[in-house]
Structure formats: structure tokens, C-alpha cells
Amino acid sequence: MGLKRREFLQRASLALGALGISEAWWWRLQSRYSTALAQTTGRKLALLIGINEYPDAALSGCVTDVEMQQELLVHKFGFLPTDILTLTNKQATRENIETAFIDHLTNQARPDDLVLFHFSGYGSRVSKMINENEQNESSSSKLTFQNTLVPIDAVSLNNEGRAINDVLEETLWLLVQSLDTTKVVTVLDTSYVYPGQSLQGFLRVRSRPSSTTEQINKKEKAMQTLLRDRLSLERRQPINQSQLPGLILNASRDSQFATETDWNGFSSGLFTYALTQNLWHTTPATKLQISFAQSTSFVEQLAGTYQQPELKEATQQSIAQFTEEATITPVATPYQNLLTSLSPPASGVVNSVEDNGKTATLWLGGLPINVLDAVTFNSLFTTVPSSDLNSNNYQFQLQIRSRTGLTAKASIIIETNISQDQEKQQFENGENLNNQTQKNTQTSSPNPQLLAGEVVREKIRILPKPTELTIALDPELSRIERVDATSGFSAESQVTVVNNTQAADYVFSRVQETTIAQSLSAPLPSMYQGRYALFSLGEVLIPSSVGEGGEGGEAVKVAVQRLSSQLKTLLAAKILRLTRNESSTQIKVRANFATITPEAKIVMRRETLGVSNEAKFKTNIEGVGSFGVSDGLLTLPIGSRIQCRSYNDGDRQVYFMLFSLDSSGHIFVLDPAASNQPLNNNESSQTGLVISPEDSVNMPPVISNFPRDTESFGWKLIGPKGLAESLIICSHQPFKETIAALNGEVRQARNDGVIQEVLNPLNVAQAVLRDLQSASQSAVQSSGLSTDDYALDINSWATMSFLCRIV
Numbered sequence: 001m002g003l004k005r006r007e008f009l010q011r012a013s014l015a016l017g018a019l020g021i022s023e024a025w026w027w028r029l030q031s032r033y034s035t036a037l038a039q040t041t042g043r044k045l046a047l048l049i050g051i052n053e054y055p056d057a058a059l060s061g062c063v064t065d066v067e068m069q070q071e072l073l074v075h076k077f078g079f080l081p082t083d084i085l086t087l088t089n090k091q092a093t094r095e096n097i098e099t100a101f102i103d104h105l106t107n108q109a110r111p112d113d114l115v116l117f118h119f120s121g122y123g124s125r126v127s128k129m130i131n132e133n134e135q136n137e138s139s140s141s142k143l144t145f146q147n148t149l150v151p152i153d154a155v156s157l158n159n160e161g162r163a164i165n166d167v168l169e170e171t172l173w174l175l176v177q178s179l180d181t182t183k184v185v186t187v188l189d190t191s192y193v194y195p196g197q198s199l200q201g202f203l204r205v206r207s208r209p210s211s212t213t214e215q216i217n218k219k220e221k222a223m224q225t226l227l228r229d230r231l232s233l234e235r236r237q238p239i240n241q242s243q244l245p246g247l248i249l250n251a252s253r254d255s256q257f258a259t260e261t262d263w264n265g266f267s268s269g270l271f272t273y274a275l276t277q278n279l280w281h282t283t284p285a286t287k288l289q290i291s292f293a294q295s296t297s298f299v300e301q302l303a304g305t306y307q308q309p310e311l312k313e314a315t316q317q318s319i320a321q322f323t324e325e326a327t328i329t330p331v332a333t334p335y336q337n338l339l340t341s342l343s344p345p346a347s348g349v350v351n352s353v354e355d356n357g358k359t360a361t362l363w364l365g366g367l368p369i370n371v372l373d374a375v376t377f378n379s380l381f382t383t384v385p386s387s388d389l390n391s392n393n394y395q396f397q398l399q400i401r402s403r404t405g406l407t408a409k410a411s412i413i414i415e416t417n418i419s420q421d422q423e424k425q426q427f428e429n430g431e432n433l434n435n436q437t438q439k440n441t442q443t444s445s446p447n448p449q450l451l452a453g454e455v456v457r458e459k460i461r462i463l464p465k466p467t468e469l470t471i472a473l474d475p476e477l478s479r480i481e482r483v484d485a486t487s488g489f490s491a492e493s494q495v496t497v498v499n500n501t502q503a504a505d506y507v508f509s510r511v512q513e514t515t516i517a518q519s520l521s522a523p524l525p526s527m528y529q530g531r532y533a534l535f536s537l538g539e540v541l542i543p544s545s546v547g548e549g550g551e552g553g554e555a556v557k558v559a560v561q562r563l564s565s566q567l568k569t570l571l572a573a574k575i576l577r578l579t580r581n582e583s584s585t586q587i588k589v590r591a592n593f594a595t596i597t598p599e600a601k602i603v604m605r606r607e608t609l610g611v612s613n614e615a616k617f618k619t620n621i622e623g624v625g626s627f628g629v630s631d632g633l634l635t636l637p638i639g640s641r642i643q644c645r646s647y648n649d650g651d652r653q654v655y656f657m658l659f660s661l662d663s664s665g666h667i668f669v670l671d672p673a674a675s676n677q678p679l680n681n682n683e684s685s686q687t688g689l690v691i692s693p694e695d696s697v698n699m700p701p702v703i704s705n706f707p708r709d710t711e712s713f714g715w716k717l718i719g720p721k722g723l724a725e726s727l728i729i730c731s732h733q734p735f736k737e738t739i740a741a742l743n744g745e746v747r748q749a750r751n752d753g754v755i756q757e758v759l760n761p762l763n764v765a766q767a768v769l770r771d772l773q774s775a776s777q778s779a780v781q782s783s784g785l786s787t788d789d790y791a792l793d794i795n796s797w798a799t800m801s802f803l804c805r806i807v
Contacts, residue, residue: 184246201539265405280366304540488560643714663722
């Protein structure tokens with residue numbers, strides 16, 4: 001049975017209860033959104049579909065994907081809860097999906113409305129023999145394919161005699177084309193090519209084997225006929241991509257596969273988590289491709305080149321009902337900015353308030369997964385002052401007491417009220433008034449109340465002391481191999497072996513023949529087969545973990561001992577990445593990465609939340625050259641020369657460090673004594689790199705005041721191939737402990753005198769945390785927190801990340 005109109009309306013009205021929203025809060029929220037929507041144009045409608053409970057092989061992260069999208073759309077982008085329809089598990093039949101699309105989206109959407117369609121679940125392909133020329137009876141036939149979305153009532157793989165009951169890709173495109181609006185965002189966290197196995201390392205594949213039958217469900221054909229008649233399209237008339245409105249965000253390229261994984265306490269699609277997490281931190285000026293590019297970086301770090309998301313917009317390419325390519329071709333186009341934020345950048349939202357206003361439940365979907373894992377007892381969040389739900393403009397601190405997955409329980413601490421003028425300025429400028437806010441029990445109202453729906457942001461980040469590297473063991477290893485590996489890793493300081501149900505940083509496994517063939521860098525010698533190494537969760541080899549020399553296999557404990565140094569480097573990289581906070585810190589810094597060769601052009605830009613003057617720094621990545629970001633992740637060829645320029649838009653000196661992490665597992669640092677500021681060498685070596693207020697510096701500094709060639713600028717990328725990341729860590733206090741840890745523990749890297757390899761990376765990374773903790777001391781003390789772990793005030797430092805692919 002299809003989704004009845006009455007059932008749809010009843011379900012929409014129950015959406016408030018499902019979100020845990022009180023009636024009083026609803027009316028206030030409705031007033032807020034009515035005002036916001038009046039300032040924009042059009043209504044906002046969404047249909048979100050997530051299926052875990054497939055009878056043949058269940059998934060586990062698709063319903064969470066729907067929850068993440070729902071929280072984001074309501075609290076960040078101003079969708080009314082009643083305008084979001086969700087179909088999960090048994091609700092998501094083929095007929096219900098198509099009926100819901102027509103009833104909720106097609107029949108309601110008007111020309112200026114925004115429509116978002118999201119699907120998380122299995123994808124597949126159907127095949128059919130068709131004639132090369134239907135008008136020529138003697139023409140030859142060929143096998144062609146079309147992608148499909150697999151509903152909950154899809155035909156079982158064990159029952160191939162029945163007609164296909166999937167939602168055909170052509171049906172989806174016809175449904176999208178039937179909308180009266182061109183403002184459409186289609187998010188597909190699924191894939192269509194089955195790789196022959198349900199797991200890629202520790203990642204579950206969201207595609208299932210293609211059906212061998214050529215029969216399509218008659219009702220599906222009837223739906224296509226109905227849609228074509230509405231659109232006045234002939235049965236065989238091709239659908240041009242230029243006719244499809246809006247943007248299509250795919251979790252992977254057509255020939256690849258989308259994946260999901262188990263984090264600590266929940267499961268989700270890699271792409272949906274990355275996308276929604278980054279969108280929580282957007283401002284009205286942020287373009288969608290910025291969030292998409294950052295999402296792509298996250299996915300590729302875990303899944304490698306097996307999964308590379310793509311963003312597509314209309315072109316003139318034809319999509320026939322059955323095409324050899326089975327999809328539309330990705331192209332670089334001028335993206336529309338369809339999703340405009342209605343609230344300031346945030347880490348999450350208050351879902352409910354309990355215990356007479358003493359405790360709150362938080363949804364923390366705006367935190368990067370590594371930071372989310374670190375959220376623990378005493379972590380401190382604060383409400384964002386511009387929340388319209390707080391009529392008295394109070395700012396509340398929320399001290400974490402416990403966390404399970406994306407949800408946390410927090411104690412509520414009331415802070416002073418903030419004027420409406422300050423609130424408005426904060427939202428418009430992206431500024432935070434924490435520095436002007438003090439605890440105050442004398443308020444203008446005797447009963448200030450935190451309300452559900454207020455967005456929250458990190459205030460003090462608690463990082464464990466010591467931080468540990470977690471290693472999972474490949475379940476394909478024999479029992480004795482697992483026992484020996486567990487014993488070997490137990491001897492390594494700050495390394496923990498976790499079971500297969502827990503999230504891990506890396507996987508310990510054997511090097512297989514396929515690993516050798518798929519190596520991203522130089523091909524591995526065949527003698528490495530049978531040796532042990534470390535892999536990402538998506539089974540991407542960490543190159544330097546294979547070791548050098550030796551023939552064939554090796555003993556497990558010998559391999560673990562060989563990995564000891566590499567484990568420390570990987571842990572150091574984890575610690576440095578845990579400092580990323582560009583989307584929540586108030587320190588006003590920004591940076592450009594530019595190529596000097598083969599083309600002089602800015603290719604990446606980053607700014608912190610504290611940067612308020614958008615006229616001076618527009619965040620975009622348009623027109624970055626032939627080696628640009630058409631697939632969302634910047635790609636640079638080996639041999640390129642790159643230069644970074646950092647800006648201090650604040651009124652205080654900013655000290656900074658630049659670290660570089662390459663795909664071979666090495667960590668490099670820009671020599672802290674190299675400076676183009678007017679300091680003597682002795683002072684520079686003690687304080688490190690510094691930027692004066694309203695000033696900027698080149699990194700590395702320009703060698704000559706009158707450079708004659710490109711060799712005077714930047715540093716040269718000489719490999720290895722793979723992902724490379726640069727981290728710029730800034731603070732208002734010098735990095736004294738970091739510089740001391742680096743003293744005598746670096747060596748010149750390659751031919752770039754100011755770029756040095758760090759020989760004791762773990763000591764240096766821990767020194768960075770101590771320096772940041774020192775810079776945070778005053779703010780942490782004023783908050784009243786007491787902990788033996790690292791307590792870092794989010795506004796006392798800034799870390800910006802630049803990730804690119806080296807080819």
C-alpha cells in the first residue's frame with residue numbers, strides 16, 4: 001500500500017514529539033522560523049529515507065544518517081519539523097518512497113521553494129538487453145545497465161525469478177524533474193557497483209549484487225509512464241541532465257562504492273557524517289562546495305580512493321533509460337549556494353531540558369569524529385548568544401557529565417545576559433562574547449531558562465592525558481596471530497588494542513597481493529606479501545608501516561616491534577589533529593595556500609570563526625586551475641612549489657607553528673627560527689614564528705628581498721603520492737615547550753632548508769598540548785574546571801588544516 005495522505009499528515013504532526021519538542025518551544029520556534037523564512041523566499045521541504053533492516057544483509061548507519069540530516073535541517077537551516085518527512089526501515093517501500101516524493105515534495109513545492117531529498121541504503125544495478133536501433137529488427141543487442149535505489153521490499157537476491165522492485169534511477173530523475181522549483185539538493189549516500197564483498201576493511205559497503213533478471217516491476221513502469229506523461233516526454237525520450245534542477249551530492253563516484261562504519265556508540269555513513277558535520281559550521285556566506293570539499297577530505301582519509309564523493313550539477317549530457325555508463329558524468333560547474341545557514345556556526349543543539357532546568361541533553365553532530373570521541377566528563381560547551389529562542393539573551397554553560405554516541409548529558413550553568421545589540425553583532429560578525437561574559441547570579445529575570453533548540457558551541461576541550469592510539473586486529477588473522485599481536489602491542493606505551501565492535505585509528509593486518517597491486521605510492525615489491533602492516537579502516541596501506549628489507553613473511557611480535565617508531569609518529573599525528581578548531585575559535589587568523597609552479601594561483605583558503613570582515617577574505621575555491629578541486633579535494637602534481645601566507649586580523653600578536661604530515665607517515669615542521677618578522681635570530685629561536693596585529697607573513701619566508709625565480713618561494717612537493725596535510729597552530733602565547741622539544745631533534749628535509757623532519761614527533765606533539773594548556777590557564781581557572789587531563793580553552797588557540805592529494 002502507498003503512503004495515504006491522512007497517514008502522511010498524521011506522521012508530520014507527530015514529528016514534533018519524535019524530536020522531543022515541547023508545545024511551548026514549538027510556538028516560539030515557529031515564530032523564529034516564520035521571521036527567518038519571511039526574509040528569504042520560499043518554503044523548505046525535505047524527504048529523508050534511511051534503511052537498515054534489509055532482510056538479506058542489514059546495514060546499521062542509515063537511520064542515523066536520517067537523524068543527522070533532520071537535526072541539521074531544523075536547527076541550522078530553518079526547516080520546520082512538519083516540513084520534513086522521514087521514511088525509515090519498514091516504512092521505506094518502493095511505493096511509499098515514490099508516493100511520499102509526490103505527496104510531500106512534488107505536490108507542495110512551489111517555484112521559490114527549497115527541496116532536499118536524502119537516501120541512505122543499498123544501491124544496485126539492473127541489466128537489460130536492448131537493440132542498438134529499435135527500428136531495425138535485424139540490429140544487434142547489447143547489455144546495458146541502470147542504477148537503482150534498493151527499498152525495504154526489494155526482491156531478495158535468492159528469488160531472482162521475480163521482477164525487480166527497486167526505485168530506478170530514471171524514476172528518481174523524473175521525480176526530481178517534476179518539481180516546480182529549481183532549488184533542489186539530492187543527497188545519495190549509496191552506491192551501485194558491488195565489489196564482491198560486503199566489507200572493505202572495517203567499512204560496510206552500501207551496494208549489493210546486481211540482479212540477473214531483466215524484468216521490471218509493472219508498477220514501477222507505470223510510475224515512469226505517469227511521470228513522463230506529466231512532463232510531456234515520450235517513452236524513449238532521453239532525460240538530459242540539463243533538465244535536472246539543483247545539485248546532486250553522491251557519496252562516491254559511479255564506479256566506486258559508498259561505505260558506513262561503526263563509531264563509538266553509533267554507526268553512520270562516512271559521507272553523511274562528514275557532510276552534516278561540516279554544514280553545522282557554515283555561515284550565510286559559506287558556499288556548499290566548501291563544506292563538500294572538507295567532507296571529501298574526511299572520507300578519503302578513511303576510505304582512500306575506493307570512495308571519492310562527487311558533487312554534480314546540470315550539464316547537457318543525455319541520460320537514457322538504460323545507458324552504458326549508468327550514471328551522469330561529474331563535471332566542474334559554478335555551484336549554486338542553495339543551503340543558507342540561519343544560525344551561527346555551532347557544534348550541536350540542545351535537544352531537551354530536564355530535572356527542572358538543571359540538566360540538558362545535547363546533540364553533538366557538529367563535532368569532527370575525533371573530537372567527538374574526546375568529549376568526556378567535564379568538557380564544556382556554551383550556548384551561542386544569538387539564539388532567538390532565549391528571549392532574555394542569557395548565555396548558558398553546559399558541563400558534560402556523560403556521552404553516548406552523538407548524545408550527551410550536561411549540567412546547566414547560568415551566565416550573565418547579553419544585550420540584543422551585542423547578540424545581533426555577534427551573529428552578523430561571527431564574533432563570540434565569551435570574553436565579555438562573566439558568571440553573575442544577579443540577572444534581570446529570576447528564572448532564566450535554557451530552552452530546547454538553542455545551538456551550542458565548544459568552550460573548553462578536554463583531551464585525555466595520555467592520549468592513546470587504538471589498533472584493531474584484522475578478523476582474518478588466525479587466533480595465534482591475534483594473541484601474539486595483542487601481546488606485542490601491550491608492550492607499546494599509549495597503544496591499545498580494541499575489539500572489532502569498537503572504533504579504531506588503524507588496523508593491523510597482513511599485506512595481501514591486492515595490497516601490493518593497489519599501493520598508491522611506488523609499487524611494493526612482491527616480497528612484501530605476507531608481511532604485516534598498518535591500514536586505515538578502509539584497508540588503505542600506511543606505506544611506511546611495511547618496513548624495508550627481508551624476504552616474505554615475518555613473525556607477528558617482530559612486526560609489532562618494527563612498528564614501534566611508526567606507532568609513535570601516528571599517535572603524534574592524531575594528537576596534532578585533535579587540536580583542529582578553526583570553526584569554533586575566536587582567534588582572528590586566516591591563511592592562503594598558493595601554488596608557485598606549475599601555475600601561480602591561490603588554491604586553498606581557511607579562516608577561523610573569529611575572522612569577521614568577509615570583504616577582506618571571501619571563502620571560496622572557484623577557478624583554481626586545471627589541477628583544482630572538481631571532485632572536492634585539491635589535487636597537486638609532484639614537483640609543484642607551494643607557499644602559505646598567514647594573516648593576523650586581531651589586535652594581539654599571534655605565535656604559530658606549521659606542521660606537515662605526508663602519506664609516508666613522516667611529520668615535518670617549518671623551522672621556528674625562520675621568520676620574516678623584524679626580530680633578531682636569538683629572539684626568534686626562543687619565541688618561534690610570530691605575526692603582528694593586522695599583519696601577515698609568508699611561510700616559508702621569502703629567501704630574498706628581490707627574488708629572481710620561483711625557487712625563492714615556498715617548498716617543493718616531491719612526494720610520496722597520497723594525501724598530505726598541513727596544520728597551522730596559532731596562539732597568543734609563544735610555543736616555548738614545543739620549540740624546546742624540537743631543539744636538536746630535527747633534520748633538514750630534502751632540499752628545503754626551512755622545512756625539517758621531526759625526529760621525536762610524539763614528544764613534540766605532547767609539548768604542543770602543554771603550550772596550549774598554558775595559554776588556556778586563565779580561562780580554565782575562571783570556569784571552575786578541575787581535571788588531570790588537558791583542558792584547552794577553545795578561544796586560546798586556533799588550528800587550521802589544509803589537506804590535498806599528491807599525484
